[in-house]
Amino acid sequence: MKPKTLTDIKRHAEADYPREACGLIIIRRGREKYLPCKNLAPDTEHFIISAQDYAVAEEMGEIVAVVHSHPDAPASPSEADKVSCEASGVLWHIIRVDGTEGIPTAGELITIEPCGYQVPLVGRQFFHGVLDCYSLIRDWYQQTRSIELKQFSRADEWWNDGKSDLYTQGFPQAGFVSIESNAEMQVGDVILMQIRSTNGVPNHAAIYIGDGLILHHLHGHLSSRDVYGGYWQEVTRNVIRYVG
Structure with a gap:
């Protein structure tokens, strides 16, 4: 320099x-x-x-x-x-x-400088648009299935702007479709949740990793694996599956 x-x-x-x-x-x-x-x-x-x-x-x-x-x-x-x-x-x-x-x-x-760095899936810090719940899903698909999901720009707290519904609109563009409510979940299915969204739309997503566990990155928290039950089931609005 x-x-x-x-x-x-x-x-x-x-x-x-x-x-x-x-x-x-x-x-x-x-x-x-x-x-x-x-x-x-x-x-x-x-x-x-x-x-x-x-x-x-x-x-x-x-x-x-x-x-x-x-x-x-x-x-x-x-x-x-x-x-x-x-x-x-x-x-x-x-x-x-x-x-x-x-x-x-x-x-x-x-x-x-770029060196091939990959942030761990569990325990990563939250930074909306860079390290958030959708970033975690993209990284999981890239690391476990060599699938590159589409990237989307997103403003922080878009779910409170009175109009946006980014998950409902964006996930179909990334290759996901809804599954029947009574269908058995498979590893890789994405669970859309609504958590304190004043727009009344899903604003959080978790990926099902099997054995009753989800991997997700909640706003303001470290990414984690959690049991899919109780509160997480209560706030679930849809389950979607990647079809390409």
Whole structure:
């Protein structure tokens, strides 16, 4: 990384504190350039780079790295950072910013690169859109059956926006169909549940892994295996099966 690039990253990270700063490094006409991007995330704990910013960067040159800051936290990559780095196919630079005496100061910078990292199915942290219940189902199908399910963009808490029904609409596009209510469940069947959804639609999904157990990733919790009974059966709205 060129000294000017690092300086530009630090200035951006300090200017956006306490929000996470994010940006892209491109190579244009043989020169390295840092492009600050707008963080579209609704909170201060993660970042979302807009598709428009990516498009502008791609028009200007070749994207070679993603950059973001960790306000008041180590620059160590989270599970979500590692997964997203793999998906991007480029380097990720993470820089720490501390609000010392009210003056944000950028410090340590850590770089990670795609290396084939796979987050464990059980015990993974929750990060909506990156590590959530649908991500877990996609990973299970990829790891156990070598099936790549379709990916969908999804805003956090879409189930409370008064209109969205992403699971009912999305799973058929990913190759799933409903099974009869009295049909015996098979390993790989997906159970759609409604948990505190003001839209009145399913907003959580679990995968049946046999022996009365489900694998799922509940919002704000670590992914886990649980017995399918009691509360989970009460909130079940549909069971669907992959047919391709």
